[in-house]
Amino acid sequence: MSLKIPAPLVSVDWLLEHLENDSLLILDATIPKVGSKPTEILEEKLQIKNAYFFDLNDFSDKDAPLPNTILSAEKFQQKAQEFGINNNHCIVVYDDLGIYSSPRVWWMFQLMGFENIAVLDGGFPEWKTKNYPTEKPTKQNLSKGNFISNYQPEKIAFMKNVLENISSNSHLILDARSEGRFFGTEPEPRKEVRGGHIPNSKSLPHSAVLSGTKMKSAEELKMIFEAKNPENKPLIFSCGSGITASVLALGATIADIKNHSVYDGSWTEWGLSDAPINL
Template sequence: MMSLKINSPLVSVDWLFSNLENEHLIILDATIPKVTSKEEGIGEKHQIKNAIFFDIQAVFSDKNAPFPNTILSPKEFEEKAQELGINNNSCIVVYDDLGMYSSPRVWWLFQLMGFKNIAVLNDGFPEWKKKEYPIEKPFSHQPKRGNFRVDYQPQKVKFTEDVLKEIENDKFLIADARSKGRFYATEPEPRKGLKGGHIPNSISFPITEIIVDGKLKSAKDLKEIFKEKNPKNKDFIFSCGSGITAAVLALGAEIAGFKNHAVYDGSWTEWASTENLPIEK
């Protein structure tokens, strides 16, 4: 069977259902709890049939790093992806239980590692359940080791020293995915003791501006929104609380046709925790 090819960073639940039995398809459940949510998990966990849990926090983040959700080294990522049974000719669809929250982070991680045949499930698990497509209780997979190889793309990620350098550089536009309240420090950060405010010269671009009911807005709307935010077509640097929702903006930018974008991996948690960095409110 020929490998399944994805031409867009987004696929519908109908597309996924029609390709569910394809031998090259790998479905990743990238659900993590929302950092701003006070609710505990409600009810029993289910997943899309054949899904494999992609553990962003415990497996695909550097556990020795001082800040949450720090990217793995390319070598470690390759190793962990192979353990999930991912091959070079795999076709990956990633989703999360909230519709559109943590799944774009996984899409972005694979872009960073040079793998293109991956898409986010638009509207995620809520839409899948609504259509009554097949679900199951999670179980432990023991997949055959894959032959996935990393082709690292360093231009897709920024670190604190890069962002500090780019603040004054007119070629870049730093866009912050957190709420306006957090951006302007009129509401507290969800992480206890973290200072409020934003990176100087950055703009507020909450993900709520591009998502409706857990679904990304249309490509046409995204083009207009991103053009309005970035009329001079600068290179985007996306930031957020800890690198998760910045990837939602990266996904939106990709669909809107803005190809030059990077995610600030440490994001606000690292910026606000680092001594002597400039902060605006």
């Protein structure tokens, strides 16, 4: 019987306990942090034992004008099958920064109707702190998988939805970028993108839902979202290009908030357009 994820977030202890389970698939979704400067690599890359590298670029639409654009359900299914992902897999995804890019992969699979997936709380830093088994990455190949997409359109928002919200104000848009970027006092990592924020949006930096490299508790997350959204509106999460918006989506799910979506184009799309902005 396939291993079942107990929650959208699992501990390193849980992962260690199930490390040799045949249905477990561990994905390393590490990407460089947006805006970070290249640094000299001081130590050799390691990964969690039995992990496979999941390239977010490979699972994004390379023909799209914007970074990290989600694939169609058909293309995602094809890529997932080529990767070797099966419907009966139990997936745990992590990254080297703790919780940064891994929630994006979690959200992508949620969007495609696959729910037996969790983010590793604390990611590789927490795993390494515990001295749990690691290994050097190898080019492992899985046999072709049988993954089937079951697209969930309510989990994604597009520019037209966000434009409509300026007049309807039916949703609350929470922006996961830093407050400086939100108010236009810090430059955007992409120089051609305007500063500021979407009208009717509020700032909720993704760091606010984290405690170090780990997620805050469900109780703390509920308080954070309730304080931002006293009217209990449906939520749309935005950021620079859809990565840290997914961190907020994960936090909302842990807080048992069900009506939310991720604006896939996020500020890169908005800031490159002639859409209205606030400072």
